[in-house]
Amino acid sequence: MQLIPTLFFVSVIIFSLQHLLPGDPALVMAGEERDPAAIEQIRQHYHLDRSLPVQYVYWVKGALSGDLGESMRLKEPVLSLIVKKLPVTITLASMAIIIALTIGVGAGIVSAVKKDSLWDYAANALALWGISTPNFWLGIMLIFLFSVKLGWLPASGYVPLTEDWRASLATMIMPAFVLGNAIAAILMRHTRSAMLHVLESDYIRTARAKGLLEHSVIFKHALRNALTPVITLGALEFGTLLSGAVLTEQIFAVPGFGKLIVDAVFNRDYAVVQGVVLVTATAYMTLNLLADMAYILVNPRLRG
């Protein structure tokens, strides 16, 4: 169980963030407020008059009971803000993952099966393009093409999936593609190397020797084993997904998690910034743990 010490250090990092602020944190948190009584109240409320370790204990106690502080600007608990924005980002991220899996795994299979062919080079070029394109630029260019020039898709906005699925898809397809693009490149590289590895193994030779159809060898025999490392390595890209979501939501004005942290940064709403980092880090660690467990579950050799 290495999760607990790691979580401890995550909390220390996030807690120390607020002490990077120049000057008196109470003054900074007060913002426009210049009333000494109000500043004193903030100091008391956040235990800023106590020593650092004591402040940390108070902060962690709060975080553990779901109290991540209050947004200075919106006068709302940070946790409820995050819970409100989360479904938007989850929808966006899920669509992005579907796009990334389709393109990435598809291109990975083709390039492994047709190794050193024109298809292989094209897929590798696609991956290099995906890794090197800044997603905020890709977003702007897509808006220019599909919204400004062709007028096919709305440039920004968000409609919940439950409200009107057509309008929802129309607003989400561009941000989801932008977000999925970079992940697709990484998944393609993982799929390619995993498939190349599996295709060399003895049981594939046996399957071919039995006279099975080539597509059955590839999809039924090879892909099933090749996908296992792809899924676990893919889970590591959750961080890339969240980082990308910050920029994508900013460009397409999607009111999700990423927009929340950027707005918080510009309004000096520090409790929200800390809350978002804490929640994303915890989610990342939990997801990795689940991926490790899934890996053991699908791989019989690791059970025992």
Next chain:
Amino acid sequence: MAEAALTATAVANAAESIETPTARAMRRFKRRRGAVFALVVIAVFVAAAMLAPLISPYDPDLQTWSAVRKAPSALHWFGTDDVGRDVLARVIFGARASLLAGVISVAIALLVGVPVGLVSGYVGGFIDALFSRITDALLACPFLILAIALAAFLGPSLGNAMIAIGVTTTPIFIRLTRGQVMVVKVEDYVEAARAVGNPHWRIALVHVLPNILPALLVQATLSIAAAIIAEAALSFLGLGQQPPAPSWGSMLNAAQRFLVNAPWMAIWPGLAIFLTVLSFNLVGDGLRDALDPRSR
């Protein structure tokens, strides 16, 4: 006499056929045309950044109100922006912020990450466990989100963006160095160095460190690519280079508002980021293949 001459030629031939590792890596790298071409592109960008005042057609901050949002022409090759500044001049000067941010933030990550990883991997035990958990904790925070949070708390500026990117890149180098050290430190030559009584610091610096340099070089190149994108992202969000100083990220931010009337404002800085990042990625991939002792 003749025999001696023959032996001398044989020795000379043998010396020629024994290639130093550096020469072998160079030969392999040159075989990858994409990587060599990418290196040329990087050289062009570096030259443009250094010689910016000499080659730039205009002052990048000069606002010309009679030439606002003009399309690319013979006068302004890349067009002008919303306050009549020459986009080409700003792309050339913007290379400074991007390349500087890429190199300096990776330098910060190397300066902190390599010593920590070296100690962690070499010493092991409690120190290793402690450093590893801190590294895990840093890696658990999504790269850009941590960088945004750091830049927000430190205050928006190019220098702070570099620190933020450097800090978030550090755990990658700690983990890489530690892993490599653990492989190298059980090699026979390290054992031999220990047997003849070398102090630990000397073994770590003279016998272990040089052997992990190739892996660090590859990772540093790929990290520069990631750092350039990160700096552009932070500047795009307004957390990096502050206006009016030119940077590719902040140019894209401004361009977003004028996409209908002045799309060239978005095309050029984005293309510059793409080309630079692509080149560093290509060189990194090329170096990885060239330095891999398993490939011929």
